[in-house]
Amino acid sequence: MGQQMASRHTGRPPDGRCRCVIIGGGPAGLACGLYFSRLNCETVVIFREDQRARLIPHTWNVPGYPDGIAGDELIERCKAHARRYGAAFVNGEVDQVRGTMWNFEVCLTDGREFPACHVVFATGVEDIPPDIPRVHKYVGRGLRHCPICDGYEANGQRLAIFGTGNRVARHALYLTTFTDRVTILLNGQGSPDDIDPALREDLARYGIRCLPARVAEVLDEGSEIRGFLLEDGTLLEVDRAYSALGIRPRSEVAQRLGVAVDERGFIKVDAYGATNVEGVYAVGDVVNADYSQVVIGMGQAATAAIHIHARYLSEG
């Protein structure tokens, strides 16, 4: 049966180029690779090793891992899982995809080219870090980006949150799900008056202060943050900090192919992950402006692979 399925799929289209190429080796791309491989599709996953998932020190909300799992280990397990069913991995940077469905060429910066019948973008996002001394030392440790991910572990803690305007106000209020000890740090960007009066009232009701001064020094213990000394002399002691400065989708390559994005650059997709360009799909953080989560990206990846197979590659 498996052999029969394999030959049926590699017989389509007539020139035999029935290869699904996934760009991105994070949880979404690797889950997509697993599903394609197990549907007997020739599968190539092209990626750099700078997955956002590798910034996760330990995730506690991936079902099936009650003791949590580090982002690095999750990635390696997902790779091994997809590899077991034949997915091929290519380390490299994609800078262009050209062509149309069945006849895409995925081009790397080093000159290699990979033919593809379908292409899935799972290229993720980049977090915008606050402008504080030695910021990269703290990312994923004392400095967090995602209270949905790890707010539970901050229950009752003293939290600072970086950002500006209404966005940081809403994120600060969200943090009250976990603690009533929240302080906003504008870090020299704008003023508390930039926040709408109604939101300012909500902040006051929850006892959330909004400090405008820049951070002069981070007080730390290794990569954990213990406090901030502000340029106006204020000392703020905290247990951890969050950034509400936002994320940048990595959608430039998709955009050059003509894939439509929203005003923030997130790829627009339908319920199956299909973009406006036939044969091109997108999954994971690069489509999720609001809910960037490992399991959400994996679910979208499974949906896209099943859909591509059922719609284009299956006889049934």
Ligand SMILES: Cc1cc2nc3c(=O)[nH]c(=O)nc-3n(C[C@H](O)[C@H](O)[C@H](O)COP(=O)(O)OP(=O)(O)OC[C@H]3O[C@@H](n4cnc5c(N)ncnc54)[C@H](O)[C@@H]3O)c2cc1C
């Ligand atoms: C500190 C931190 C903690 C987090 N904790 C959790 C948590 O506990 N639980 C949870 O569910 N989520 C958590 N997240 C969010 C989670 O990391 C993301 O939702 C998840 O990694 C998204 O997976 P992805 O596959 O879409 O993108 P990524 O993991 O970012 O992978 C994107 C891939 O695309 C590749 N890529 C991009 N452009 C190119 C290109 N041009 N050529 C080749 N390759 C390219 C990258 O190299 C990478 O391999 C956390 C995030 C951060 C920052």
